[in-house]
Amino acid sequence: MFEYAPAPESRAIVDIKPSYGLFIDGEFVDGSGTAFKTVNPANEEVLAEVAEASDADVDAAVRAARRAYTRVWSRMSGAERAKYLYRIARIIQERGRELAVLESIDNGKPIRESRDVDVPSLAAHFFYYAGWADKLKYSGYGSTPLGVAGQVIPWNFPLMMLAWKIAPALACGNTVVLKPAETTPLTALLFAEICQQADLPPGVVNIVTGAGDTGRALVSHPDVDKVAFTGSTEVGKAIARAVAGTDKKVTLELGGKAANIVFEDAPIDQAVEGIVNGIFFNQGHVCCAGSRLLVQESVADEVMARLKRRMATLRVGDPLDKNTDVGAINSAEQLAKIRELSEVGESEGAERWSAPCELPAHGYWFAPTVFTGVTQAHRIAREEIFGPVLSVLTFRTPSEAVEKANNTPFGLSAGVWTDKGSLILSMANHLRAGVVWANTFNKFDPTSPFGGYKESGYGREGGRHGLEAYLKGEDS
Amino acid sequence: MASTRIDVRKTYKLYIGGQFPRSESGRSYVVNDAKGRLLANAAQASRKDARDAVVAARAAFGGWSGRTAYNRAQVVYRIAEVLEGRREQFEAELRAAEGVSPGRARAYVDAAVDRLVWYAGWADKIAQVVGNANPVAGPYFNLSTPEPSGVIAVVAPRGPLLGLVSVVAPLIVTGNTVVVIASEQHPLTAITLGEVMATSDLPGGVVNVLTGSVAEIAPWLASHMDVNGIDLTGVADPALAAQLEVSAADNLKRVRRPAPDTDWLAEPDLDRMTRFMETKTVWHPIGV
Numbered sequence: 107m108f109e110y111a112p113a114p115e116s117r118a119i120v121d122i123k124p125s126y127g128l129f130i131d132g133e134f135v136d137g138s139g140t141a142f143k144t145v146n147p148a149n150e151e152v153l154a155e156v157a158e159a160s161d162a163d164v165d166a167a168v169r170a171a172r173r174a175y176t177r178v179w180s181r182m183s184g185a186e187r188a189k190y191l192y193r194i195a196r197i198i199q200e201r202g203r204e205l206a207v208l209e210s211i212d213n214g215k216p217i218r219e220s221r222d223v224d225v226p227s228l229a230a231h232f233f234y235y236a237g238w239a240d241k242l243k244y245s246g247y248g249s250t251p252l253g254v255a256g257q258v259i260p261w262n263f264p265l266m267m268l269a270w271k272i273a274p275a276l277a278c279g280n281t282v283v284l285k286p287a288e289t290t291p292l293t294a295l296l297f298a299e300i301c302q303q304a305d306l307p308p309g310v311v312n313i314v315t316g317a318g319d320t321g322r323a324l325v326s327h328p329d330v331d332k333v334a335f336t337g338s339t340e341v342g343k344a345i346a347r348a349v350a351g352t353d354k355k356v357t358l359e360l361g362g363k364a365a366n367i368v369f370e371d372a373p374i375d376q377a378v379e380g381i382v383n384g385i386f387f388n389q390g391h392v393c394c395a396g397s398r399l400l401v402q403e404s405v406a407d408e409v410m411a412r413l414k415r416r417m418a419t420l421r422v423g424d425p426l427d428k429n430t431d432v433g434a435i436n437s438a439e440q441l442a443k444i445r446e447l448s449e450v451g452e453s454e455g456a457e458r459w460s461a462p463c464e465l466p467a468h469g470y471w472f473a474p475t476v477f478t479g480v481t482q483a484h485r486i487a488r489e490e491i492f493g494p495v496l497s498v499l500t501f502r503t504p505s506e507a508v509e510k511a512n513n514t515p516f517g518l519s520a521g522v523w524t525d526k527g528s529l530i531l532s533m534a535n536h537l538r539a540g541v542v543w544a545n546t547f548n549k550f551d552p553t554s555p556f557g558g559y560k561e562s563g564y565g566r567e568g569g570r571h572g573l574e575a576y577l578k579g580e581d582s
Numbered sequence: 583m584a585s586t587r588i589d590v591r592k593t594y595k596l597y598i599g600g601q602f603p604r605s606e607s608g609r610s611y612v613v614n615d616a617k618g619r620l621l622a623n624a625a626q627a628s629r630k631d632a633r634d635a636v637v638a639a640r641a642a643f644g645g646w647s648g649r650t651a652y653n654r655a656q657v658v659y660r661i662a663e664v665l666e667g668r669r670e671q672f673e674a675e676l677r678a679a680e681g682v683s684p685g686r687a688r689a690y691v692d693a694a695v696d697r698l699v700w701y702a703g704w705a706d707k708i709a710q711v712v713g714n715a716n717p718v719a720g721p722y723f724n725l726s727t728p729e730p731s732g733v734i735a736v737v738a739p740r741g742p743l744l745g746l747v748s749v750v751a752p753l754i755v756t757g758n759t760v761v762v763i764a765s766e767q768h769p770l771t772a773i774t775l776g777e778v779m780a781t782s783d784l785p786g787g788v789v790n791v792l793t794g795s796v797a798e799i800a801p802w803l804a805s806h807m808d809v810n811g812i813d814l815t816g817v818a819d820p821a822l823a824a825q826l827e828v829s830a831a832d833n834l835k836r837v838r839r840p841a842p843d844t845d846w847l848a849e850p851d852l853d854r855m856t857r858f859m860e861t862k863t864v865w866h867p868i869g870v
Contacts, residue, residue, distance in 0.1 A: 185696055185699070185700065188699065188703065189699065192659065192699065230652060233652070233655065233656070233659075234652070234706060236703065237655065237702065237703020237704065237705075237706070237707060238703065238707065240700060240703070241700075241703060241704070241707065244707075244711045244852075504870045527866055527867075528866070528867040528868055528869045528870070529869075529870055531723045531866060531867075531868040531869075532868050532869050532870050535868060552652075552706075553651075553652075553706050553707075553710065569710065570707070570710045570711070
């Protein structure tokens with residue numbers, strides 16, 4: 107194998123302040139909760155202290171958003187709103203390197219992914235929805251905004267999730283209060299600076315940092331018209347209960363346990379790349395990760411041999427190294443969960459194999475791991491691990507593959523690998539999942555709707571369909 | 583004795599294949615300002631120039647139509663950015679050419695920039711509005727999507743900037759390439775707009791601008807067998823328009839008829855895009 111010299115991306119481009127406030131009404135203000143620390147998961151270095159938004163702070167943010175909605179944003183023509191969103195898209199492109207480096211430092215994801223996936227997709231999302239702002243009458247969902255949106259996003263794709271939330275909301279004429287995850291608040295606060303550079307009217311975007319309590323205060327605030335949440339199914343259900351009986355409109359993008367189905371006629375090398383991308387992309391911190399590999403029995407041995415050989419070449423380590431394939435686990439808490447479920451996998455009788463790689467001494471790390479001999483009863487086949495852990499099951503017929511793939515409370519995504527087009531489409535018809543990737547995996551585009559069936563949530567983000575969540579559905 | 587500085591005047595040429603050639607015919611014609619004073623000489627394009635422009639447009643079609651819609655959107659948006667940066671030049675040209683007030687000139691430039699931004703956003707949305715999945719009664723996947731028709735010839739309307747932008751932007755954003763005959767009375771701004779396009783990451787040949795006599799050049803484009811559509815928006819003479827439409831029938835060019843009463847300041851509908859797009863429907867069986 108090749109030896110690689112370190113190729114670290116310089117972090118000199120980012121200027122991390124010792125402490126951060128909340129972004130309310132166009133200004134950075136102190137929070138009245140208890141400040142918390144955000145750490146670099148690759149080395150446990152404390153990066154900054156971040157304000158915690160209390161109930162009163164959340165209320166101030168919602169009031170700012172309401173004012174901006176009533177006085178400015180809902181009155182502005184779509185064409186003018188579009189220009190602000192285009193400006194934001196352009197500034198994101200201009201400051202792309204800075205955003206990528208900061209994202210990798212705060213999140214632990216490889217710079218190759220933050221630079222080539224997260225940030226370009228962030229810019230593209232704003233660019234795409236900018237174009238909708240003055241074309242809503244063609245959306246099929248009316249052109250009347252809802253009002254103030256309360257949005258809570260997870261730590262796995264901090265900037266991408268921010269874009270998925272803020273861009274369509276603003277394009278449709280809503281204002282937002284967004285809460286980033288407590289372990290990854292920094293890039294959302296940098297985005298707030300971008301809003302300032304774009305001269306976005308104060309109050310249109312408000313960022314409140316904090317943990318679960320802040321999120322609860324936001325989604326249950328009586329003056330929030332729309333709740334958008336991406337995160338765990340457990341919290342999603344709590345939100346659905348919290349908004350029951352109110353007029354709030356809700357979209358939820360939750361967990362998954364996607365089946366990645368490999369048929370015997372699949373191009374095996376491409377399938378192996380797709381399996382690796384499906385589960386080890388972003389350390390497996392992906393709600394739509396292909397965490398269950400269903401492989402046809404006749405090729406199972408071959409696929410496993412090639413998969414292990416490929417996994418052994420994955421470079422795990424410094425997220426800022428441009429050669430790194432797999433970065434750090436985002437938090438100590440998440441690492442503990444991955445370890446726990448992996449131990450359960452072993453104790454329930456599945457066979458564990460981890461890629462032979464040297465893990466750094468500090469920080470949160472987990473070697474790419476695969477379990478074989480997994481049955482549908484095993485917890486590692488049923489629960490979302492949200493880490494670089496793949497569970498492998500086998501099948502003999504397409505109908506058995508469908509049955510196993512659908513045997514889950516989740517329904518976010520699925521993958522199908524075969525050279526036969528009609529089989530792809532037949533599988534796609536039978537899979538109860540919101541996204542089906544054929545001979546590819548983990549593909550995202552601003553024009554393409556994304557979201558789940560069943561307990562993976564409801565509503566779609568992206569594409570024309572993504573507008574529905576932020577419009578009244580009729581013109582009034 | 584103080585010497586007076588003498589202006590360096592611009593030579594207005596054609597815009598073909600990303601270059602600014604003179605007419606191969608060596609001809610030009612006088613363009614006067616609103617008060618009848620000489621503004622400049624404009625190149626008077628010939629049949630050969632028109633044919634060269636079609637060759638350039640055809641050569642550019644594969645690459646341009648093959649780009650992602652997102653990329654085309656960004657390029658058209660870039661044209662808007664560069665135009666906004668040169669707005670004073672365009673306002674001055676509009677005032678000189680048409681004799682309009684400063685406020686009116688500003689309004690036209692504003693509208694031209696905004697029109698480009700509006701169309702830029704359509705690049706990756708038009709398929710989502712006019713394409714769709716078709717639930718055919720059988721085990722088939724069936725999807726209809728729009729694609730650009732190809733090389734489109736355009737007779738631009740009189741509005742030297744807004745009119746021109748309004749007819750060209752919808753064609754290029756969907757992936758067509760264009761040969762446009764600029765307004766015969768006000769051709770100079772069209773060439774200046776060519777300078778904007780040439781510096782906006784728009785590949786050479788995607789838009790080609792001819793200046794000269796509509797009656798002379800348009801028939802060659804209307805009968806050209808490698809042109810897929812013709813937009814007669816700016817043809818003022820009904821007899822000429824009818825003749826061009828007859829010629830266009832030789833290879834069944836898609837035709838857009840003259841639009842003499844268009845309010846260019848109003849928001850357009852989708853027709854300028856969809857008229858020069860084809861619908862492609864793909865079938866594929868479903869089954870194990």
